[in-house]
Amino acid sequence: MKPNGVRLTFSGAVLGALAAAFLLSGCGDFFDKRSTSIQSMAILEELGQVKESPYIKNTVPEMYQQRATRLAIRDGVKLFYFTQNHAAEHLAFLLEQQLGVKSTTSNSTNQVIANCTNDEQADAVQQFLELIDIEPVQVNIDCLILERFGDVTMDWETSILVENLLGEKITIGEGQKIYDKDGQFIGLKPAFPGASLREGERARFGLDFGYWQNKGVEGHQVRAIVDVLVSRGYLKILLNPQLETVNGQTATVTIKDYSPIEEVRTGSNGADNVYNITKYVWVEDTLTVLPNVYSDGSIGLKTDIKIGSRSKPEGVVQRSIITERSINVEENRIQPGYSMIIGGMRKSEKRSVVRGIPFFKDLPIVGVLFSSKDFEEKGTEIVFILTPSISSGSVPNQKVVDDIRQKHADPEYKSSSLAGTVYTDALEKEATEAELKRVEAELAVEQARHAAQAEKHRADAAEQETQKLREKTVNLLKQAQAKEKAAQSEQNEPVSNEPPPSPQQPSE
Numbered sequence: 001m002k003p004n005g006v007r008l009t010f011s012g013a014v015l016g017a018l019a020a021a022f023l024l025s026g027c028g029d030f031f032d033k034r035s036t037s038i039q040s041m042a043i044l045e046e047l048g049q050v051k052e053s054p055y056i057k058n059t060v061p062e063m064y065q066q067r068a069t070r071l072a073i074r075d076g077v078k079l080f081y082f083t084q085n086h087a088a089e090h091l092a093f094l095l096e097q098q099l100g101v102k103s104t105t106s107n108s109t110n111q112v113i114a115n116c117t118n119d120e121q122a123d124a125v126q127q128f129l130e131l132i133d134i135e136p137v138q139v140n141i142d143c144l145i146l147e148r149f150g151d152v153t154m155d156w157e158t159s160i161l162v163e164n165l166l167g168e169k170i171t172i173g174e175g176q177k178i179y180d181k182d183g184q185f186i187g188l189k190p191a192f193p194g195a196s197l198r199e200g201e202r203a204r205f206g207l208d209f210g211y212w213q214n215k216g217v218e219g220h221q222v223r224a225i226v227d228v229l230v231s232r233g234y235l236k237i238l239l240n241p242q243l244e245t246v247n248g249q250t251a252t253v254t255i256k257d258y259s260p261i262e263e264v265r266t267g268s269n270g271a272d273n274v275y276n277i278t279k280y281v282w283v284e285d286t287l288t289v290l291p292n293v294y295s296d297g298s299i300g301l302k303t304d305i306k307i308g309s310r311s312k313p314e315g316v317v318q319r320s321i322i323t324e325r326s327i328n329v330e331e332n333r334i335q336p337g338y339s340m341i342i343g344g345m346r347k348s349e350k351r352s353v354v355r356g357i358p359f360f361k362d363l364p365i366v367g368v369l370f371s372s373k374d375f376e377e378k379g380t381e382i383v384f385i386l387t388p389s390i391s392s393g394s395v396p397n398q399k400v401v402d403d404i405r406q407k408h409a410d411p412e413y414k415s416s417s418l419a420g421t422v423y424t425d426a427l428e429k430e431a432t433e434a435e436l437k438r439v440e441a442e443l444a445v446e447q448a449r450h451a452a453q454a455e456k457h458r459a460d461a462a463e464q465e466t467q468k469l470r471e472k473t474v475n476l477l478k479q480a481q482a483k484e485k486a487a488q489s490e491q492n493e494p495v496s497n498e499p500p501p502s503p504q505q506p507s508e
Contacts, residue, residue, distance in 0.1 A: 050404050056397045064109070067467075068126050070119075077122045079114040085135045088112050094132060101125055130464075137247040138391035139291040139299065142240075143384070147307060147325075149235040151378040155202070157190035158356075158372050161223040190227065192355050192372035205229050210369075224369050237309060239285060244391055247293045256284040261322060281322060283308040291388055297336050299388040303329045305342075307382065325382055334388055342384035351376040392446055 068081040083091055088105035091112050095101045101121065103114040112129070116122040189203075196202040206229035214220040245251035260278050290302040306326040325345065332340050354361070356371025363370070 050401055052401050053397055068129070070122055075117075077116045077119055079112075079116055079122045079125055081112045081114065081126065081129050083110050083112060084133050086133055091129060091133060095125065095128070099125060099128060137293045139245055139247055139293060140389050140391040141243045141245070141251070141289050141291065141301070142387040142389070143242070143287055143289075144387075145237070145239040145285075145287075145305070145307065145382075145384050147235070147237040147309070147380070147382040149233075149378070149380045151231075151233040152376070153195070153229075153231045154373070154375045155194040155206070155229045156368070156373055157194040157196060157206075157227045158192040158369055159190045159223060159225045159227070160369055161191070161221055163219050163221050190372065192357075192370070194227075194353075194355070194372040194374040195229075195376075197374075202229070226368055235309070237307070239287075239307075241287060243287070243289060245289070245291060247291060250288060250290045252286065252288040254284055254286045256282055259283050283322060289386070289388075292331075293390070294333075297390075298333050299336070299390075300331045300333050301329070301340065301386060301388055302331050303327065303340075303342075303384075303386065305384060327384065334386075336389065339385050339387040342386070343382075345382045346379065347381075348379040349377070392449070 064082050066082065068079055071078045071080070081091075088107065088110050092103045092105050095103050095112070095114060101114050101116060103112050105112055114122070114125045116125055190196070194202070206227045208225050208227050210223075210225035212225065213222040215223075239255075241253045243251040243253060258280055259282075260280055263277050263279055265277060284306070285308055286304075286306045288304040292300040292302075294300065304327075306324065308322070308324045327342055327345075329342070334340050351374065353374045354371060355373075356367070361367050361371035
């Protein structure tokens with residue numbers, strides 16, 4: 001039986017090796033780290049590329065650019081109009097409100113189908129649509145929002161304990177004793193508390209200095225400890241959103257954070273049972289503007305601003321709290337090239353509380369041992385700067401892609417043997433010249449675009465005038481043909497050959 005046992009053991013080892021080899025071969029590159037690295041680098045390389053859109057040169061079908069067409073029906077005329085600059089529903093609403101003409105819309109083709117009673121009403125509807133369906137003004141609003149907060153806090157707390165004063169077991173300044181979870185005496189609460197009265201966690205911060213003799217020996221303890229804490233905090237929030245909207249339309253930008261906030265709770269035992277809970281709240285920044293462009297070039301802005309923050313430090317513990325500031329302005333008229341500044345929202349607070357034993361707290365030097373002070377000073381300020389302007393419209397896709405590539409490109413480092421100041425000046429000069437060339441190029445492109453738009457407007461106006469002249473010429477030709485037909489019909493009437501009747505002779 002032993003050989004059989006050995007043979008079985010050997011067979012089991014062989015089978016185990018074969019199974020392991022099979023598993024390893026079946027797992028492929030499971031244990032190969034290079035494949036994972038190669039795949040991750042390939043994915044990052046692909047996602048890091050900024051590609052141009054292949055569809056930017058697609059044009060609108062010619063059918064959508066044709067003039068209004070008509071269809072005669074049994075009870076009138078239907079006018080089919082492809083909108084150029086406004087939504088079909090808006091134009092249909094204006095038709096019914098201004099001319100009393102009911103119409104339907106095709107949202108998929110952005111087309112207005114007006115139900116007219118005759119050709120004369122269809123002519124009026126078509127003229128109305130051509131006059132009102134013009135290119136709207138695009139408005140750009142550059143917003144700069146700045147909030148500043150500064151906080152300075154100073155606090156000291158004093159614990160003083162003298163037992164068996166003059167041997168008569170008289171105790172002065174004994175604070176409440178503090179024990180750990182095992183019942184061991186670990187210290188005293190301050191006899192003259194400072195900020196810990198309003199912030200329970202204040203007792204865990206600060207620097208203690210003083211002395212404690214016979215610690216833990218009941219009846220023979222002498223303690224004089226001063227706990228000092230000074231804190232300074234600041235907060236600065238800077239938002240710089242840019243909005244693009246059509247004249248008379250609302251633009252809104254919202255930034256929301258679902259932020260955790262710690263709340264301090266106390267149990268049934270008061271300050272001895274203090275615990276924290278985490279609560280999540282929405283903190284959002286919202287900017288809503290409604291621009292109105294007037295014929296003199298000025299822009300009216302209706303503004304609604306709400307700024308929320310959770311990072312503002314509060315108190316000696318510098319705990320984050322939730323703040324919200326809002327401004328609502330119905331309208332401000334701003335001239336081109338000017339900015340609207342909404343400022344003056346300043347708030348300054350000071351807190352100073354001194355506690356202690358009368359007379360002793362006013363003594364020089366040693367008065368610190370018989371008093372406490374909780375001092376806090378903070379100030380906030382928020383400024384809004386809005387700069388509206390007539391927008392130049394969209395930006396070519398190639399330029400946007402180039403700008404993104406330039407912003408996200410890896411920095412290039414140049415080495416030089418020149419001195420640091422000289423080399424820095426040379427680089428700054430080179431960068432300034434490059435920026436100047438870029439601005440000049442953008443200005444030239446913008447001027448060319450404006451010139452092209454002006455030429456296009458003139459060409460469109462000339463085409464419309466030519467079309468009107470053609471229609472007028474056709475109408476005159478029709479009138480001339482009608483008059484010619486009338487003249488021919490008069491010439492073709494039969495002429496009588498009988499002599500005109502002679503006048504009657506008077507009877508004799």
